[in-house]
Amino acid sequence: MNKTLAGIKVIELAQFISGPYCGLLLGGLGAEVTKIEEPGVGDISRRCGPFLDNRPHPDQSGLFIYLNRNKRGITLDIKKPIGRQILIDLLKDANVLIEDMPPQLAQRFKLEYEHLKEVNPQLIVVSITPFGQTGPYRDYKAYAINASGIGGMSCIIGDPKREPLTPPFSLGNFQTGIIAANAVMFALMAQKRIGKGQHIDISEAESWAIFHTGNVVSSFIYSGRKRTRTGHRTPSPYPYTILPCKDGYISMIALRGSEWKRFLEIVGDGKVPEWYSSDERFQDRLIAGQRYADILDNLLAPWLMAHTKKEIFRRCREEHVPFTPVRNMGEVVNCEHLNQRGYFKEIDYLGEKKFKVPGPPVRFSRNLWNLNKPAPSLSEHNVEVYTQDLGYNQDKLVQLQNSDII
Amino acid sequence: MSTYALEGYRIIDFGWAAAAPRATCLLADMGAEVIKVETSKRPDPVRFGPDNLTRDPEMDPLFHSINRNKLGILLDLTRPQAIELIKRLIKISDVVVENFSSGIMKRFGLDYDELRKIKSDIIMISFPGVGSEGLLADVVTYGPSLAGLGGLDSMVGYEGERVLGMQQAYADINAALHGAFAIQIALYHRQRYGEGQHIEVAQLETLLSTMPEPVLAYSMNRKILGTVGNFNYMMAPHNNYRCQGEDKWVSIAVLTEEEWESFCKAIGNPPWTEKQEFADSYKRLMNRKELDGLINEWTITKTPNEVMEILQKAGVAATPCEDTEDRFLNPHFQEREILIDVEHPATGVDWVPNVICKLSETPGGIRKPAPRWGEHNDYVFGELLGLSKEEIERLVQDKVIF
Numbered sequence: 001m002n003k004t005l006a007g008i009k010v011i012e013l014a015q016f017i018s019g020p021y022c023g024l025l026l027g028g029l030g031a032e033v034t035k036i037e038e039p040g041v042g043d044i045s046r047r048c049g050p051f052l053d054n055r056p057h058p059d060q061s062g063l064f065i066y067l068n069r070n071k072r073g074i075t076l077d078i079k080k081p082i083g084r085q086i087l088i089d090l091l092k093d094a095n096v097l098i099e100d101m102p103p104q105l106a107q108r109f110k111l112e113y114e115h116l117k118e119v120n121p122q123l124i125v126v127s128i129t130p131f132g133q134t135g136p137y138r139d140y141k142a143y144a145i146n147a148s149g150i151g152g153m154s155c156i157i158g159d160p161k162r163e164p165l166t167p168p169f170s171l172g173n174f175q176t177g178i179i180a181a182n183a184v185m186f187a188l189m190a191q192k193r194i195g196k197g198q199h200i201d202i203s204e205a206e207s208w209a210i211f212h213t214g215n216v217v218s219s220f221i222y223s224g225r226k227r228t229r230t231g232h233r234t235p236s237p238y239p240y241t242i243l244p245c246k247d248g249y250i251s252m253i254a255l256r257g258s259e260w261k262r263f264l265e266i267v268g269d270g271k272v273p274e275w276y277s278s279d280e281r282f283q284d285r286l287i288a289g290q291r292y293a294d295i296l297d298n299l300l301a302p303w304l305m306a307h308t309k310k311e312i313f314r315r316c317r318e319e320h321v322p323f324t325p326v327r328n329m330g331e332v333v334n335c336e337h338l339n340q341r342g343y344f345k346e347i348d349y350l351g352e353k354k355f356k357v358p359g360p361p362v363r364f365s366r367n368l369w370n371l372n373k374p375a376p377s378l379s380e381h382n383v384e385v386y387t388q389d390l391g392y393n394q395d396k397l398v399q400l401q402n403s404d405i406i
Numbered sequence: 407m408s409t410y411a412l413e414g415y416r417i418i419d420f421g422w423a424a425a426a427p428r429a430t431c432l433l434a435d436m437g438a439e440v441i442k443v444e445t446s447k448r449p450d451p452v453r454f455g456p457d458n459l460t461r462d463p464e465m466d467p468l469f470h471s472i473n474r475n476k477l478g479i480l481l482d483l484t485r486p487q488a489i490e491l492i493k494r495l496i497k498i499s500d501v502v503v504e505n506f507s508s509g510i511m512k513r514f515g516l517d518y519d520e521l522r523k524i525k526s527d528i529i530m531i532s533f534p535g536v537g538s539e540g541l542l543a544d545v546v547t548y549g550p551s552l553a554g555l556g557g558l559d560s561m562v563g564y565e566g567e568r569v570l571g572m573q574q575a576y577a578d579i580n581a582a583l584h585g586a587f588a589i590q591i592a593l594y595h596r597q598r599y600g601e602g603q604h605i606e607v608a609q610l611e612t613l614l615s616t617m618p619e620p621v622l623a624y625s626m627n628r629k630i631l632g633t634v635g636n637f638n639y640m641m642a643p644h645n646n647y648r649c650q651g652e653d654k655w656v657s658i659a660v661l662t663e664e665e666w667e668s669f670c671k672a673i674g675n676p677p678w679t680e681k682q683e684f685a686d687s688y689k690r691l692m693n694r695k696e697l698d699g700l701i702n703e704w705t706i707t708k709t710p711n712e713v714m715e716i717l718q719k720a721g722v723a724a725t726p727c728e729d730t731e732d733r734f735l736n737p738h739f740q741e742r743e744i745l746i747d748v749e750h751p752a753t754g755v756d757w758v759p760n761v762i763c764k765l766s767e768t769p770g771g772i773r774k775p776a777p778r779w780g781e782h783n784d785y786v787f788g789e790l791l792g793l794s795k796e797e798i799e800r801l802v803q804d805k806v807i808f
Binding site for chain 2: 196212213332
């Protein structure tokens with residue numbers, strides 16, 4: 001059992017990844033997380049999959065199962081006034097609300113922080129939206145590709161002549177989720193000192209624009225240099241690149257000249273190959289990386305294409321060259337190192353099959369993460385939450401069900 | 407009333423390069439007293455990064471960005487007297503942060519077991535690339551190569567074409583964010599239960615925890631994804647489209663039927679939008695290449711901002727792909743002050759990223775610029791440890807501190 005956040009009650013009125021990942025982290029460390037979903041519809045990640053054998057089912061989406069372990073799940077229609085009143089009842093006794101309503105909607109529903117703090121001054125409210133609670137884009141929409149676009153990530157991935165590439169999958173949403181989790185902890189740490197809760201404004205675009213891509217702005221101001229797309233390499237001292245080999249790709253980054261020399265000695269069977277040592281163009285690694293990288297790529301190709309990822313990785317490890325294989329997801333999931341460390345967790349699927357999900361992101365020596373309770377089916381904990389937590393009687397429950405509030 | 411959430415906590419930060427310094431940066435922004443320990447023999451390579459064109463250790467913009475709000479001390483950690491000073495400092499601190507290669511802290515006599523002897527409830531956090539134990543524990547990794555080992559790079563490239571990779575330290579920054587959270591969890595735990603602990607952020611694992619979709623695609627269905635480009639299996643249109651101007655692009659993403667209809671209307675309902683090939687989301691996904699080509703014909707006549715205005719007004723998600731200059735000049739980001747100017751004695755003014763989230767009551771903030779080499783030796787050794795001027799001078803003469 002993890003007791004770190006025991007007794008902290010979190011209401012999660014958020015879907016897809018950003019808010020739910022924040023809830024997952026808090027729940028995994030002992031908080032009691034109650035997830036609110038729209039009746040009959042549920043979290044959009046219930047429809048995202050992957051699904052076993054590609055058979056969709058709202059309670060069997062891999063993404064939903066991963067993100068919502070250890071949470072209680074209830075349904076509640078906050079578009080209806082009674083639904084909102086019930087939400088307020090839940091918030092009276094809660095410590096944290098994670099919400100991702102568009103700011104306009106929160107305003108219309110009178111669920112803004114200004115109202116919520118009247119109900120419960122100790123409440124910590126984390127608002128997660130694409131652009132934050134203020135500014136001219138406040139009410140704009142953005143999916144992951146839009147957030148990474150304006151956040152400055154896409155323009156540095158891909159070929160310089162072709163369209164920018166967004167980071168694959170939902171990395172940006174996970175960045176938002178962990179930032180939100182940090183913010184909740186800031187507020188919990190502050191609470192003892194200031195004696196009350198507070199409002200936290202988190203923007204998905206800023207999850208990229210501040211911490212990931214914001215650090216280059218001084219360089220731009222000083223030198224006018226803009227980072228752009230540079231294909232399979234970065235114009236740093238050569239090599240900082242990904243090159244093909246016999247059966248895949250090798251990630252080749254040598255920050256130290258000594259590392260690079262040792263690799264060249266592997267290629268040249270004990271000594272740096274003549275074609276390298278005799279060529280003036282390659283002697284300054286920065287100049288080589290910026291001007292002659294294509295030539296070097298081609299000269300290395302025959303050796304790389306004659307060796308497998310495994311062979312190259314083995315030789316590099318022996319010689320302390322920090323080059324690594326670009327592994328595919330099969331190789332990653334079957335990785336002996338990760339499995340020996342017990343990183344992946346197995347989840348029961350429909351009571352028969354088991355499959356691996358990523359484990360917790362961080363290891364604490366004091367206590368294990370609590371992530372064994374499966375994700376809730378839609379409305380699974382309605383009775384528990386509405387009768388035990390809120391004290392509604394059976395009649396009221398039936399009435400709420402019949403009017404599609406829950 | 408204090409405006410800093412983490413005021414009163416002291417963190418000894420051996421972090422260098424990327425992951426650990428960024429983690430402590432978050433905490434320093436919130437008021438923690440972070441003392442950055444630099445060793446004379448091995449300076450933080452970020453002081454001499456690619457954007458520092460002067461090679462002056464006080465002129466690196468990235469260093470200034472991720473080390474603001476911190477205090478800096480400089481000593482020679484190979485000297486036993488320096489280790490003694492560090493131990494005295496740890497005795498009056500809450501957290502020790504390090505991202506050396508494994509074994510280094512032990513060589514200094516500063517591994518977790520030793521730290522506990524100095525202060526029983528100390529919190530220590532380490533950031534090994536692939537983990538301190540296991541078959542690959544000896545492998546040296548850099549942030550960008552972790553994206554290769556973790557499978558992320560294998561999917562970055564144009565759909566079905568060669569691997570290009572992320573070409574940046576996503577894994578490092580991701581680890582930093584999780585590390586800052588973990589430190590706070592450990593502080594909260596200590597507050598409640600009086601216990602310290604050791605945290606391990608194995609950056610490879612932390613990376614994988616943020617990419618469950620491809621892990622699950624394999625573990626559930628044995629499906630191995632190759633390069634995915636801008637493909638998204640739930641959305642079409644979903645791409646970056648070329649606009650007027652040099653290297654100008656706009657991202658457009660459409661999920662629901664309602665958004666599709668708004669999109670068609672906003673671009674003036676050209677006849678092709680009526681085509682059978684685009685009649686529903688599945689068909690649009692199947693015929694996405696043709697669809698993208700047609701959308702490009704529309705976007706190329708406009709600037710990214712024009713496309714954003716037209717589509718956002720219609721409730722469709724569209725944003726420019728912004729570079730450094732675009733973001734610096736962006737009116738929304740300016741109003742929200744995501745970048746902020748800080749005076750620095752060496753550079754005059756640094757523009758650095760602001761605090762990562764906006765808290766209403768304890769917003770944190772940037773109180774001071776990144777430390778110059780050994781800038782706070784006098785404060786730390788004099789005021790905090792109570793050494794006399796003479797003692798400090800002797801340590802300087804002996805080249806223990808600088």
